Amino acid sequence: MKPAPFDYVRAESLAEAHDVLAAEGGDAAVIAGGQSLVPLLSMRMARPKVLIDIMHIAELDGIAMDNNTIRVSARVRQAELLAWPDLAVRQPLLAQAMPWIGHWQTRSRGTVCGSIALADPSAELPLCLLALGGEVTLSSKQGRRSVEAGDFFTGLMSTARRDDELIEQVSFPCRRPGEGFAFREFARRHGDFAIVACAAVATEKSVQLAVSGVADRPVVRDFDDASDAALAAFASELDTRDDLHATAEYRRMLVRELGRQTIEEARRCRA
Amino acid sequence: MPRLSPDARHTVRVTVNGRALEGEAEPRMLLTDFLRHKLGLTGTHVGCEHGVCGACTIQIDGAPARACLTLAVQADGADIRTVEGLAPEPGRLSILQEAFRRHHALQCGFCTAGILMSLNWYLARTPDPSEVELREFLSGHICRCTGYVPIVAAALDAAQRLRETGEQR
Numbered sequence: 001m002k003p004a005p006f007d008y009v010r011a012e013s014l015a016e017a018h019d020v021l022a023a024e025g026g027d028a029a030v031i032a033g034g035q036s037l038v039p040l041l042s043m044r045m046a047r048p049k050v051l052i053d054i055m056h057i058a059e060l061d062g063i064a065m066d067n068n069t070i071r072v073s074a075r076v077r078q079a080e081l082l083a084w085p086d087l088a089v090r091q092p093l094l095a096q097a098m099p100w101i102g103h104w105q106t107r108s109r110g111t112v113c114g115s116i117a118l119a120d121p122s123a124e125l126p127l128c129l130l131a132l133g134g135e136v137t138l139s140s141k142q143g144r145r146s147v148e149a150g151d152f153f154t155g156l157m158s159t160a161r162r163d164d165e166l167i168e169q170v171s172f173p174c175r176r177p178g179e180g181f182a183f184r185e186f187a188r189r190h191g192d193f194a195i196v197a198c199a200a201v202a203t204e205k206s207v208q209l210a211v212s213g214v215a216d217r218p219v220v221r222d223f224d225d226a227s228d229a230a231l232a233a234f235a236s237e238l239d240t241r242d243d244l245h246a247t248a249e250y251r252r253m254l255v256r257e258l259g260r261q262t263i264e265e266a267r268r269c270r271a
Numbered sequence: 272m273p274r275l276s277p278d279a280r281h282t283v284r285v286t287v288n289g290r291a292l293e294g295e296a297e298p299r300m301l302l303t304d305f306l307r308h309k310l311g312l313t314g315t316h317v318g319c320e321h322g323v324c325g326a327c328t329i330q331i332d333g334a335p336a337r338a339c340l341t342l343a344v345q346a347d348g349a350d351i352r353t354v355e356g357l358a359p360e361p362g363r364l365s366i367l368q369e370a371f372r373r374h375h376a377l378q379c380g381f382c383t384a385g386i387l388m389s390l391n392w393y394l395a396r397t398p399d400p401s402e403v404e405l406r407e408f409l410s411g412h413i414c415r416c417t418g419y420v421p422i423v424a425a426a427l428d429a430a431q432r433l434r435e436t437g438e439q440r
Contacts, residue, residue, distance in 0.1 A: 001320045001321070002299060002301075003299040003301075004299070005277035005278060005297070005298070005299055006277055006298055006299060007274060007275065007276055007277055007298065008274070008275040008277075008298035008342070008344050009272060009273070009274045009275075010272065010273045010274075010275075010344075011272055012272050013272075016272045031342075031345070034340060034341060034342065034345060035322065035337075035340050038301070038322075038339070038340045038341065038342065039320075039321035039322055039339075039340065041299070042301070042320055042321060042339075043321065051298065051342075053344075053345060055345070079334065102322075102411075103325075103410060103411030104335060104389070104393070104408060104411060105325065105328050105335045105336055105337055105389060105411045106322060106336075106337065106340065106411075108331075108334035108335060108336050109331070109334075109336045109337075109340065109341065189410055190407055190410040191410050191411060
């Protein structure tokens with residue numbers, strides 16, 4: 001398997017990357033860690049004319065904290081965020097979910113923003129971003145804008161990012177007092193794509209449950225009453241279908257079972 | 272801003288196992304092919320070529336990574352370690368390699384280079400892993416011969432010997 005030919009641009013500033021994106025639009029692809037894009041290139045499922053490497057742009061580096069938000073810039077690799085000493089205190093959901101992303105050998109290169117940009121429907125980071133109500137900062141020659149997670153994921157590997165934009169950073173709200181978090185995933189092998197993954201955020205009044213691996217994008221629901229009947233109703237409404245790995249019915253069953261366990265654990269962690 | 276055209280070859284400079292090396296690569300050349308065909312380092316094996324099997328695992332800038340998920344041009348300037356760099360000297364195996372031999376932790380050997388490069392890194396930062404931790408870590412590698420039992424045994428044995436000798440390799 002060999003990728004089709006492309007121009008390779010090593011952007012050294014954000015402005016340079018914006019210029020190329022403005023000129024090439026949909027014919028360009030941004031590469032950061034490349035852990036999903038390189039296989040897509042190799043299988044020729046992606047055939048960009050120009051590849052823009054953003055890993056040499058100094059402005060896109062770093063993990064920052066402000067206003068109770070963790071801001072992760074585009075160059076930050078998954079392993080770097082996982083090794084960030086404050087992670088488990090600031091946002092336990094990320095600390096719980098991130099070890100499930102691929103393997104050590106892919107987290108060492110793959111970036112946090114790259115996973116959000118790809119928007120794989122079974123991926124852990126889009127699920128966490130949605131469950132936490134985070135946001136994505138996009139920029140282009142036209143300027144900068146922020147999009148809430150709920151509006152960012154628009155379908156199967158589709159997002160609100162325009163062709164001339166790149167993701168500059170993603171922001172995850174920090175844990176607030178009284179919140180509890182839990183994450184559960186079912187896959188055939190640790191590191192495989194999730195058949196179903198669940199993330200729950202429990203507060204005093206209600207609990208949010210987000211699920212991935214089921215529909216064409218992660219889905220979140222706010223439950224006042226997380227009874228078995230409410231979970232069953234949620235599972236039955238999800239737009240899922242049979243595939244090679246599991247039937248739709250099996251996925252709904254997993255949403256009910258894993259969902260219940262995840263909610264219970266999040267509530268316990270709140271106490 | 273460097274822009275490399277698709278049909279030309281560009282010089283890629285890397286440090287491999289402590290030696291500064293360079294070769295020519297088109298932008299679309301994967302690091303696996305660059306190591307094997309341009310630098311002649313055929314110890315790194317090519318399996319699935321989409322990041323699943325782990326056969327091509329090397330160390331890039333001190334962390335284990337799939338060579339098949341990296342373009343050679345992305346690795347320009349990187350510090351790379353491959354299986355050729357494990358043996359302390361010609362004719363002598365590292366403690367980890369020796370443990371693999373003792374435990375018959377390989378049969379066809381296709382997956383071995385990748386597993387060694389992962390374990391070499393892992394045991395340096397986790398000197399006393401449990402079997403569960405090791406198995407979870409090894410989930411990033413596929414071996415179709417051994418059933419993993421001798422690989423886990425070799426890794427646990429190597430970990431113990433590394434602790435006793437205090438050797439890094």
